[in-house]
Amino acid sequence: MKTKRDYYEILAVERSATSEEIKRSYRKLAVKFHPDKNPGDHEAEEQFKELGAAYDVLMDPDKRAAYDRYGHAAFQQGAGAGAGAGGFHDPFDLFREVFGQNGGGGGGGIFDHFFGGGSGSDGRQRGSDLRYDLQITLEEAAAGVEKEIEIRKLDSCGDCSGSGAQAGSKTVTCSTCRGRGQVVVSRGFFQVAQTCPNCQGMGRTVEKPCRSCGGEGRVEKTSRIKLKIPAGIEHGARLRSGGNGEAGLRSGTSGDLYVVVHIKEHAIFEREGSDLHCDVPIPFTTAALGGEIHVPTLKGAINLKIPAGTQGGATFRVRNQGMPVLGSSGRGDLYTRVQVEVPTKLDSDQRAKLEEFAELCGDDNTPLHRSFYDKLKDFFTA
Numbered sequence: 001m002k003t004k005r006d007y008y009e010i011l012a013v014e015r016s017a018t019s020e021e022i023k024r025s026y027r028k029l030a031v032k033f034h035p036d037k038n039p040g041d042h043e044a045e046e047q048f049k050e051l052g053a054a055y056d057v058l059m060d061p062d063k064r065a066a067y068d069r070y071g072h073a074a075f076q077q078g079a080g081a082g083a084g085a086g087g088f089h090d091p092f093d094l095f096r097e098v099f100g101q102n103g104g105g106g107g108g109g110i111f112d113h114f115f116g117g118g119s120g121s122d123g124r125q126r127g128s129d130l131r132y133d134l135q136i137t138l139e140e141a142a143a144g145v146e147k148e149i150e151i152r153k154l155d156s157c158g159d160c161s162g163s164g165a166q167a168g169s170k171t172v173t174c175s176t177c178r179g180r181g182q183v184v185v186s187r188g189f190f191q192v193a194q195t196c197p198n199c200q201g202m203g204r205t206v207e208k209p210c211r212s213c214g215g216e217g218r219v220e221k222t223s224r225i226k227l228k229i230p231a232g233i234e235h236g237a238r239l240r241s242g243g244n245g246e247a248g249l250r251s252g253t254s255g256d257l258y259v260v261v262h263i264k265e266h267a268i269f270e271r272e273g274s275d276l277h278c279d280v281p282i283p284f285t286t287a288a289l290g291g292e293i294h295v296p297t298l299k300g301a302i303n304l305k306i307p308a309g310t311q312g313g314a315t316f317r318v319r320n321q322g323m324p325v326l327g328s329s330g331r332g333d334l335y336t337r338v339q340v341e342v343p344t345k346l347d348s349d350q351r352a353k354l355e356e357f358a359e360l361c362g363d364d365n366t367p368l369h370r371s372f373y374d375k376l377k378d379f380f381t382a
C-alpha cells in the first residue's frame, strides 16, 4: 500500500485553516479533478477520491482533532474513534452549487462509485451519517435537557440479523458485474463506469436474499433515540450520537447521528456567550427618585436596587444569573439595561403638578443638558 498523503497538503491549506478556507479550497480542487472533466484519467480520479477523504476528516472537528494528533493512524481499522474508510460526506450539496442542478435525481450517478463508503472485501459497507435538527428553548439550554427524538432511518433487519441472507444461504459472485463491482454504461458519447446496481459494488450477492430486506440487511424503521443535551450548549452546536446513523449494508458498521442544536429566540433574554442581556422599562419617577425593581432571571424574579438619578440605558450587572458555562460549574452574568419610560396620557392634575415641578427645576438638575448647550454655543460662535 502506498503511503498516504497529508490531508492538509491534499487540500492545499495551512494547518491552521478555518473550515471556510477548507471548503473554498475543496470546491476549487474538486472542480479541477472531477471525473466528468477528466474522463478516463485515473490520476485525477485518485486525486478526487483523496480530496473527498481529506475533506471529510478536516471538516469534522472531532476527526480533525484526532488527525492532528495521530495522523492517518487515527483512522486505521480498529482505532476507536475513527470512521474507517467509510463515512464520506455527501458531496451533492456542494456540487449543486458548483455544477448546477444536473439531473440524476439527486441520489445515484457517478458519485456512488466514489462516495459509496468503504466497502470491505466481505461485502460490508458502513452506513451513512445522518443529521437531525433539534430545537430547544433557552431554559432547556440553561438547565440541560434529555430529549427523545423519533427518526425514520435504515436499521438492521431483524429477520436476518443484518446479514441480508436467508438462513443457510451462501454468498455468490454477482452475475451482473461478474464480481467486478462496476458496470460500464453509455452516457452520450462517453462510457462511464458505475457502481453495479445488483450488488452495490460489492461484487458478491447472497444466494437467497432475506425476504424482508431484499438482501440489504437493513430496513427502514422508526427509531426512538434518547439525547442528552448538556447545560450551557450553544446555538448551532453539533452533537454526535455514535452508531445512531444508518445501519451499514449487510452488518456493516452503523453511521453516526449528528444532532444540530437550535435555540429558540427568547421573549425576554438575549444571549451573548454565557451572559444574558435584558431590557427593563422603569417609570421616570423611579429613575429620578431611586427604588427597587423586579428583574427577571432564568430562575425567577429578583429585586434590584436602582439608585436615584439613574439615566436611561444604564446597565446593571447581576452576577451569576447568566447561562452556565458548558463543562464547568461557572455561570455568566445577567446585564439589565434600564429603559426610562416617560408617562403618556397625562390628566390635567398630573400635568399641573409636572408644570409646577418643571418651574422648580434648574440647570443643576440636568447637567448633561446644560453641557450639551454649552458646547453648542461654542460651535456656533467658532
Ligand SMILES: [Zn+2]
Binding pocket: 157, 158, 159, 160, 161, 162, 163, 164, 165, 210, 211, 212, 213, 214, 215, 217, 218
Ligand atoms: Zn433481512
Ligand SMILES: [Zn+2]
Binding pocket: 174, 175, 176, 177, 178, 179, 180, 181, 182, 196, 197, 198, 199, 200, 201, 202, 203, 204
Ligand atoms: Zn455486481
